[in-house]
Amino acid sequence: MVAELTTYRYVRFALLALLLTLAVSVGAETARAGWQTSLSGYYYTAAGPVFIAVLGAVGVCLVALRGFTDAEDVCLNLSGISAPMVAFVPTPAAGHPPDVHAIVNNALSFLVVLAIGYVVVLVATVRRHHRPTPWGVVGLVATAAAWIVGMAWILLDHTSFAAHAHALAGVFTFLPFAGVVVLNTDWGVRVLAREAASRTRFDAAYWAIVAGMVVVVAVFALVHAWAYALLGVEAGLLALFALFWVLQTVDLLDPERDLASVARGR
Template sequence: MRIRTTSTQRTYRYVRLTILAATLLLAVAVAVEQITGGSLPSLSAAYYTPAGPMFVAGLFVVAAAFVALSGHSVEQGLLDVAAVLALVIAVVPTTVEAEACGEAVRCVPPAVLPAMLNNGVSVASVVLVGVVAGVVLSIVQGTMSRGAALTAAAVGVVVLGLGTCALVAPGAFLLFAHNTAAVGFFLLIGAVAAIAAWRPQRAPERFRPAYAAVALGILIALAGLAAALVLAIAGGDVTRPVPWVFLGESLALVLFAVFWLLQTAELWNEPDPRLRA
């Protein structure tokens, strides 16, 4: 029997598949760079390699898809904030060891700062316009809720907070913005997975153990990354004999893909409200 669907239902399917495709795009680009250009100290270091355009493009696609999935649930609010953090990861590069750093051990090379400034201002402006437009539309349409207001406020705080930090303390911003955004991004994905695992009304029983494993795995990966970063700050070598940061980020990326694979499978046949009617 042919399953009846609507364009809305198919669109949500394709959006979730797009997230998986963007993740695969990023993974393949990094893998090709590992093979042709040598080992990377971290996934984020791909920004400075030929894989850089795919790294940035993949994150922008993920951010756009998160916004397209927007709804009124707690999970969707968390994903909206995660979308903003994905954009920060894309436009604010990680620090690297380079001759241009001078006396500093690591820095964002001066050569990329003009592009970062241009992209950062552009992204922040569009996000803030989007927040204002979303709030106005919600009020006009009568769909404003406490959750929507909190999400809009959280996004505004993230953007304005990072912008203020970049203006007041640019050195600290360049050192910590990327890693802070990356940790926050995966924490939010882990939180969404945890909600799906421990709130029975959110996911069928057969999916809950997998969601719990994803949430726990992301927490372990982030704990390992935190330990590696502390070791690096203390002067330790986290690239030999094992590239711990790269492995930790790769694990988090795999778990991210697993989460969206589960979401796609679970919600593939989610009824469209119009069909219920």
Template structure:
């Protein structure tokens, strides 16, 4: 018997599947590069190698999928901000160790800086244009609320602050912006997973097992970030262990698990929304 669905429900499902697919795409591309013998200190370093286009494109797709998911809940607000951070992670590369970086040890190589400026300016412009559009759409369709206003305000402030940082101190921006955006992105995802674990489902159907999975994802991401920081401070990375690469891979895996589980849980929602 064919299960009837609405166009909205199907679109909602496809967006979620696209998000999962984009995550797998990035993982596979980086995995192929590693299997070919590349020595990557992190997943983000794939920006400079054969997996670079997929890395940037995959994160862009993830950002668009996060923005496209419907809802006006706290979870959606956090994911809207996470989408903007995903774009920052995609278009502002991590630093690498190279001879051209002297007198510092790591930098964004000069030959890619024009690309970073171009892509970053384009992304910031579209984000700000999107914020204005979001305000107009919210007013037209009657969905304007304090939560929507706060979310848009936070996104605008983050974007303006990032542009200001890049203009005032470009070396500092290029040296740290990627890592700040990446860590904050995963913290927000952990927060969303934590909310899913501890806030009851609107229909009361969420099982204890599901809540435990969401809790494990939240704790796993946060613990991974803490271990990366501890490892960097204690010199584990300098001992030859690919600490950041392993840590990012684990965090990305938790990210994928969260979306697979939540997509399965909400697959048959008659009124698709993120709000719980």
């Protein structure tokens, strides 16, 4: 299990490296050409390729990572399958009419592969005679529902999908990840995830991050008319997520917890 734990940690570090790459690229483009009104607006700048690559890679990493609890794993997966769609369907912007054909091609390709992966997971579950936990069922149902909505939307109305799917995918990237933070608090582990005992060393810090998220969203609601309000809330939430990821990585660097993970098959 040593190799598996090492790989797990490398994937965690890779996620931080990806976020840092996006920050550097966006910062360099801002210094050259000025601020965009949102992070998604950088899709149309020189930082666009990095924006797309980072979101795609982040999605893969989040799905590949196994959460310490089933509830956390569900949230990581839902956030992971949403993140690439944020990149594949750019936010509508003045002077940049959506390339509907490209959006349909990219989104359909992603949804087809997602369906294949879903079937593989189901087959593997049946072959192992493994009954999903209640949270596992929630994950399977939520993923299927998201796929059905996405596929039906794109097939029935290309134009509407190209115009609005970006915002919806963004919400369902952020919300489940916020759930991950809550699920790592003492209360989240014991009550929501229904684990027998808490495991975190940073309960107060995690709650402070949750509070920070609420404050960021509340401030955005108050100043949403400001041209750069969306950029501010996105940057604030990403910074808080990165802080959480660093703290959780340190939290998980525990030999006793490693042994527990090995014993649990995780």
